Amino acid sequence: MSDVARLAGVSAQTVSRVSNGSAGVIDATRQQVIAAMNELGYRPNSAARALKRGSFRTIGVILFTLSTTGNVRTLEAIAARAAEEDYAITLIPVAAPTQAGVRGAFSRLNELAVDGIIVIMEVHLLDAATVSLPPGVHAVVVDSDASDGFSVIDTDQADGARKAVEHLLDLGHSTVWHVAGPSASFASERRVNAWRSVLSSRGCAEPALLRGDWSADSGYLAGLTLAASDCTAVFVANDQMALGVLRAFHEKGIRVPEDVSIVGFDDIPDSTSFSPPLTTVHQDFAEVGRRCVDKVLKQMRENSTEPGLDLVPTRLVVRGSTAMHTEFAV
Template identity: 95%
Template sequence: MSDVARLAGVSAQTVSRVSNGSPGVIEATRQQVIAAMNELGYRPNSAARALKRGSFRTIGVILFTLSTTGNVRTLEAIAARAAEEDYAITLIPVAAPTQAGVRGAFSRLNELAVDGIIVIMEVHLLDAATVSLPPGVHAVVVDSDASESYSVIDTDQADGARKAVEHLLDLGHSTVWHVAGPSESFASERRVNAWRSVLADRGCVEPALLRGDWSAESGYQAGLALASSDCTAVFAANDQMALGVLRAFHEKGVRVPQDVSIVGFDDIPDSTSFSPPLTTVHQDFAEVGRRCVDKVLKQMRENSTEPGLDLVPTRLVVRASTSAHVVAPRN
């Protein structure tokens, strides 16, 4: 800074004001200082500036995997919204989906320069008895039911599942089969519970539940089992498993939607290119990411914690994989 001040012919205090974007520096002087910075290759010391203002302008994001559509699209939205607020993000991956792995990720926060964190993981790994936040770090949790202890942002999983099942029943199907996600997933269990609740409310028989792991292959295996059953309507807990079900039905000669109607969940970009295009529940991952950043910044600015649940609405997108069920007349 002293070198820049000498070259520009100004005081070190003026250089400081220019580097911090402070007002009160005439434009000609500002340009003179910037030219000197560029000539000398000067860059402000971000660590020193952070210590001075007590803020690193960085948000940590803790998550398990980038292999799922939801995590990738939520992280993309978090990064975009953070950049709009002039914040960077630091990705803190969890080495293993265990309590020890989670504790390791949280302990790293003490070593990293972050002002707040966004946690994308399942609630069963946020046991308050074994995992605690570092003092003074504000946090928002995605996809969890830990709203008594944390500020939680989530898609309205239950309402989305209800819309899917009600749509199929309204088309005249007597019941709906469900290909669920993993039992340890909060989102999966919310969708399972909503599926059961709608069937019970409508007085429908509840078919046997099929479990997948979010992958198209697990949906394919479920589809092979369903192809030999008397099902006419299937609600898959995500679009990838719905894709697997479609493949299995095609191989077994089961027509969609003439024989069986299928609804997915997520509304991934490729769902319009499925054969047939997939009816699905749209999740607004971009809105989830934006709300996460806004919420954690609000906590940081107000030095507050806000336990509670903030749900992002879903909407049903009807395409060609569902149609009215017509009972063929008996001979």
């Protein structure tokens, strides 16, 4: 910094102000300092600056996998919002979907320079009694059954599932089958419970529950089972599995929506290109990511914890995969 100051003909304090983007430096002087920095190849030492101000301007993100659409889109939104606030993110993968894996990821926080943490935890593994944060680190959890000790941001899974099932029943179907996600998934179980609740409230019979693993292949296997049943309407827990169901129906000569109506969940970008275009529940992953960053930054700035649940609304997007049930229309 002293070398830059000498070359630019200014004080070291002025160089510091320019480096930190502070106000109070006239533009001509700022450009003079920047030119000196470029000539000398000067780069501010972020580690030293972090130690001086007691903040690393980095948010840690713990997550299991990048193989699911929701995780990728949520992470993308977290990174974008963090950048807007001049923060970087550090990914901390969980080695295995076990309590030990979760504890290991949290333990790594002690070795990393992060000011806050966002946990994308879609399975029932987060127990405040078994994990602990380093002193001064604040946390926000996404899509989890976290205890009251954490601040949780989530899509309103139950309301989205209700909208899907009610839409199909309102089209005149006597009941709705369901292809669920893994039983360990918090989001999956919220959707299953909502499906059952709507059927019960409408006095509809509850068909056998089918399960997949979020993949199109597992949806295809479930679709083969559905093709051999008396199903006329099915709510599928995500769009990827719905794609597999559509393939199975096509191979078995079952028309969608003439013979069976299908509703998915997520509203992935490709869902408009399914054949037919998929009716689905839209999740606002971008809003979830933004709220996560805003919440953890608020906790950091106010030195608070703010435990509780913040739900992001869903909306039903009706496309070509659902239609009035033929018998009902007659």
